[in-house]
Amino acid sequence: MFGKKKKKPLIDQEQLELIQHAQKRVRQKKGLYNHFIFFLIIGTCLIILNLVLGFGSDFKILNQDWFVIVLLLWLLMLFYHFIRVYVTHKFMGSEWEKKQIEKLTAKQQERINQLKEGFLKEEKLIAQSEAFNQTKESTPFIETKPKSNLTIIVAAGENNAIGKDNTLIWHLTNDLKRFKELTSGHHIIMGRKTFESFTKPLPNRTHIIITRQKDYVAPEGVIVVNSLARAIEIAKKDSQPFIIGGGEIYKEALLYATKIEMTRVHHDFEADTFFPEIDEAIWKVTNTIFHEKDKEHEYEYSFITYDKR
Ligand SMILES: NC(=O)c1ccc[n+]([C@@H]2O[C@H](COP(=O)([O-])OP(=O)(O)OC[C@H]3O[C@@H](n4cnc5c(N)ncnc54)[C@H](OP(=O)(O)O)[C@@H]3O)[C@@H](O)[C@H]2O)c1
Numbered sequence: 001m002f003g004k005k006k007k008k009p010l011i012d013q014e015q016l017e018l019i020q021h022a023q024k025r026v027r028q029k030k031g032l033y034n035h036f037i038f039f040l041i042i043g044t045c046l047i048i049l050n051l052v053l054g055f056g057s058d059f060k061i062l063n064q065d066w067f068v069i070v071l072l073l074w075l076l077m078l079f080y081h082f083i084r085v086y087v088t089h090k091f092m093g094s095e096w097e098k099k100q101i102e103k104l105t106a107k108q109q110e111r112i113n114q115l116k117e118g119f120l121k122e123e124k125l126i127a128q129s130e131a132f133n134q135t136k137e138s139t140p141f142i143e144t145k146p147k148s149n150l151t152i153i154v155a156a157g158e159n160n161a162i163g164k165d166n167t168l169i170w171h172l173t174n175d176l177k178r179f180k181e182l183t184s185g186h187h188i189i190m191g192r193k194t195f196e197s198f199t200k201p202l203p204n205r206t207h208i209i210i211t212r213q214k215d216y217v218a219p220e221g222v223i224v225v226n227s228l229a230r231a232i233e234i235a236k237k238d239s240q241p242f243i244i245g246g247g248e249i250y251k252e253a254l255l256y257a258t259k260i261e262m263t264r265v266h267h268d269f270e271a272d273t274f275f276p277e278i279d280e281a282i283w284k285v286t287n288t289i290f291h292e293k294d295k296e297h298e299y300e301y302s303f304i305t306y307d308k309r
Contacts, residue, residue, distance in 0.1 A: 017099075032085045039078055043071050150232060150256055152243045153182060154275055155263035155301075161271030163246060166197045169271060173296045175263045178303060179244075182261060187235035188242050189228070191249040192216065208234055210249060228252050247273035260306040267299045284309050 046067040049055040061069040155175050156162050163169065184204050192211040195218070201207050207222045208231045218224050225231045228249065235241035243253040254276060260283065262275075287305040291297065 028085045032081055035078060035081055039074055043074070046070060149240055149258055150235075150243065150253070151182075151240065151259040151261055152250060152253055152257045153179060153261045154245060154250060155179075155265060156275040157265050157267055157269040157271070159268040159271075160274040160277065161269035162250075162275050163197075163273040164269075164271045166193055168197075169269045170265055170299060172263065172265065172299070172301060174291065175265075175301065178261075178263065183242050183244065186240050186242055187238040188244045189231045189235060189249070189253075190244045191246050194244065194246040194249070195222075197246075206235075206238075228256070232256060247275065251276050258308045260304075262304045262306065264302045264304050265299050266301060278306060282309060283307070 050057060050065055050067040056066055059066045154162060155168070155170075155172070157169070161169060183202075187206045187208060188202070189208045189210065192209055192213070195207065195209045201219055201222055207218075209216070209218055209222060209224050210226070210228055210231050211224060212226060214226070216224050223231075223234060225234065232241070243249060243257060260278070283306040285304055286307045287303075289303045291301050291303075293300050
């Protein structure tokens with residue numbers, strides 16, 4: 001089913017080169033050794049020939065027996081051979097060293113190119129962010145009272161508690177129903193943590209997640225942005241976008257929102273996330289509907305609508 005596997009070489013090219021060079025070194029050293037032995041044997045023979053057998057005993061060079069001069073010249077050659085093996089060809093030889101330097105230079109060039117690419121990407125991001133900030137400065141939603149119909153929807157305890165351990169603290173069926181009725185068919189803007197508190201995206205709504213992470217991966221159809229301003233910009237085509245939390249995003253969004261649809265749960269809760277204090281100089285209550293507690297609702301609660309003054 002999977003076909004025959006191709007035979008893979010047991011050693012890679014680099015290892016092979018090292019072995020070949022090591023073999024070359026051994027051959028060089030062996031050559032020098034053989035040269036030395038040859039020198040000893042022939043030298044001894046020359047001495048015997050001249051001194052014992054008297055061959056060419058009358059022949060002198062520079063007033064010396066000829067074999068002395070021959071042996072001296074040979075010794076010089078032997079010394080030159082020694083230098084070639086142990087000094088000139090030190091390490092793996094000049095050719096090998098040249099190759100290594102070329103390899104190193106190529107690796108460094110590759111790294112320089114990678115760094116250059118990184119810088120270019122970073123520059124592009126900075127340019128995009130600067131361009132975005134410039135457009136942001138000229139967009140209406142940095143004003144405290146924008147014309148868009150941006151609504152915060154939240155359920156908070158009397159002490160403004162909204163969540164604990166990244167979950168809701170209470171279960172109020174009517175609150176969930178109201179949330180569904182109001183937000184269905186619209187854009188819902190939320191912080192990354194709130195999104196992650198859902199088991200899956202809510203049906204029939206366009207999710208916009210805000211995160212500082214550049215590579216945040218979200219399910220298909222979910223929009224990911226890096227700022228609230230960008231989220232609002234995207235949701236502008238919707239006549240009624242909602243900010244659905246959590247604490248961090250509510251805090252920032254109060255500046256841009258025009259309406260708050262609050263479910264006030266009449267109880268103090270232990271929590272780790274809170275809704276900011278509502279400034280009555282900025283917000284006025286335009287509608288309140290009070291509900292008693294019942295079988296499905298453990299606490300009394302009120303639906304309160306605030307409009308920006
Ligand atoms: N009662 C309610 O009506 C209600 C509604 C919603 C949520 N909640 C509760 O609230 C809690 C979650 O709220 P939370 O305050 O912890 O988290 P959150 O506001 O949902 O999300 C915070 C995350 O949003 C991103 N973020 C925040 N400000 C940003 C900015 N200016 N630019 C870019 N990204 C930004 C960051 O994501 P990264 O870390 O990825 O960068 C940050 O960690 C949970 O307990 C939840 O159940 C309650």
